[in-house]
Amino acid sequence: MPDDPEHDWQRSGYHQFEIGDVLTRGFAGLRDRLKDVALISLLLIGGPGVIVNASSYITETSNVGGPLLVIVGVIVFIVGAILLPAVLVQIFVRGFWGEHLELDVALRDGMARFWPMLGAGIIAGIGMICGFVLLIVPAFILYCGWYILLPIVVGEKRDPVESLTRSWELTRGYKWQIFAIVLIGTVIAALAGAVMGGIGGGVLGLEAVNMDVSADPIKIFLFASMQSLAGVIGTAVSTAFVSSTYVELLKLKGEYDPDSGAPTFG
Template identity: 20%
Template structure:
């Protein structure tokens, strides 16, 4: 029995983009996430390990132990770097998985995904830095410009991958690409960001409840170290790891919807998918 194939290169409204994103995860989720883990496992593990070490250090900071302070600062630095590297790999592996899926009509070649992800790492990192600087500058200009730059830059990663652009080339094309479709792009990006934030927040609730419960039980103690001791509590650490894993999983929804949105706008501007389907009829 042939696996159902989802056509990316066609027009979609907001409802179809979201429903098809969940449908893609239902059909391809297992291989999709395994493919991402295959590429991003090391930076994810380093980021999680650094976070755990940071939280354990927090429980020792009250003792004013200099080594604990130095270790905490070092773990924060390593965690930030590893997290950023993990985000780059997650984005690239996810999008190159989709690209291989599209190019091969539902069949994903893992070697392509790994090779393309590694080859595009620095370009995507450069794009991320440029996009971050633009968003920061926009925020400094009375915040309002962010509502224009944010939707445009959200499709930059897709332009980088599916049009094989450089970092500066992707940034340059973003704003022209959404010209005439700004409100549609803004609406989809805004709604999906709220949806993913709410779903991701659900995974944080157990850790937050446990944190407040432990702090409440420790408030009567005269020992400050006991109050901060929950940071090294194994249950609290596990709940935080689960929270991060859940948020990364739901982040993939943003990634997939952005790809659907890119092809939606591209189809309306260039009719690429329609032309390909017409050409295939004569073969």
């Protein structure tokens, strides 16, 4: 930890879950590694996201090569969407502990945890679907209880089932605060999408927004790029919040003392 901390959450003896401080730490992590976050985000989901967003236009205006490009783009996007949070969570958590993790190392370690992440995501997804089938409320409870699943799978290198159990235990007693953080992250992502959509519609025209085959292809792909950028922003912000919440809960549960050094992560 820094000798002269800039934020209250960096000071020793800080043991109260304050939503504002969790958000502040998350935004600070984004600010400190903005260049690396932007680079890896655009690489893993930004570029493939353009193809996915413009898939209907590509399919309707191209021959066999168009659908093939869309299929490849979708596969790359799905892989990137799983891998990107694994890279970012390492950068953020280690950064909150005063460490600087190089991007290539985070990418390598994230790739090594790809299958456990996928497995944990599938199990959590099935659980939340069942929650929605029964009632909506249980699904939200499960989501908040498994909110910090990612840093546990990636950083603590636990198997999917063990990670789900640990996430549930760490979030015990704090699910309402986590729910508030989820709402804030959702609003930010929605605002990013609305702003990009509004700008796109106003500047590029409704034909581009609707992916009309008669629209200018340049405008189509510009709008698809704006949609992709909105997705990048949403993913980066949500992962920063997850990482910040994870660190906060470790302190609250007595597993992380700023004066005695950070626990093993990654």
